[in-house]
Amino acid sequence: MDVLAALFHPLEPCLLMLCTDTSQSQSLERYLNPLSLPVEGLQPELQPTFDYEKSRHKVILVEPGRGERQKGVRWVDDIRRGNTWASVLVALTGADPSIRQAYQQAGADHVLRLPNAEPERETFYVELFQNPDYWNLAPPVVDPARLCLEDETRRLDLTFVQVQVVLALLYAPQHQLSFDDLAQLLGLNLRMYDVRVVEKFVSRLRSSIRKVFGTNVIQSVRGSGYRLNRGCISPPPSALH
Known part of the structure; x- marks a missing residue:
């Protein structure tokens, strides 16, 4: 049993992706289609009015662009103000330790190094969501x-x-x-x-x-x-x- 589903019924096992480029969320959904994992995209300008508490997503993935990393910290902080149960994953194509620490302090559960090349991204995300450390519907x-x-x-x-x-x-x-x-x-x-x-x-x-x-x-x-x-x-x- 998914304990979150028991606490917040009904909970759909789905992923919310917060990124500026909506094509990124479409690509992610294509990558994860074999895993039957639906992906919903959210643009940053819609984020301030988004109801994170009502959404009940299992995982929220934040993928800020290189010029948006400070903004991304604020996005994670906003997420945590309304949602304390979803796992928040931040994917960066390289960042110094201070930025990584800032994301963790804002409430990110994992700050991950994202490959630059498109084929490598697909492999990265498929392996990520096959790993029970990040996606586990039946934890002990x-x-x-x-x-x-x-x-x-x-x-x-x-x-x-x-x-x-x-x-x-x-x-x-x-x-x-x-x-x-x-x-x-x-x-x-x-x-x-x-x-x-x-x-x-x-x-x-x-x-x-x-x-x-x-x-x-x-x-x-x-x-x-x-x-x-x-x-x-x-x-x-x-x-x-």
Whole structure:
């Protein structure tokens, strides 16, 4: 079951693409036609009045031109003001780290390097939306009562602390926690803990989830902490009622 569909019924598994050139969204729909993934294009001038909350898209893809990268940060910020559940992907044909960080701070879940050549773009997008890290209609559910993550065919047993960390990431703003937040969950002394203890804990949790479900669900946020990829883990069933 798509948990977002349960929370926001009816939810159509479709993609919204925000870009200046509408031909880009038409090309994307052609690329993704074999995956039966519909694409809706949105021009930036229509963006201020677009109802992101009502749209219920699973993924919103932002592809700004080279001269629109600062504008693109504002687009992502506007999206996040009305929509907290869709995965926001930003595709850039090369950018310095400060721009990439600005997109992440505005609420982008992934900032991706987009190839310049048209044939390479098609391969890039087809592979992207075959990857459960970016497009997963049936993510595993965290079950705090049975201390596990599971989907229809797989199960990963977790410790009590691991479950608490997953839940905290799920409900944190932007699904992000600082090193101090995580240290507190681990019961460490906030005045003198070793950040490497936090890093080792998260690394083991991330590796365990990847081994069972094949997805990289936790991202490092440089110098700050960690973020849970949006839509990659579902909240416990009780949260749906």
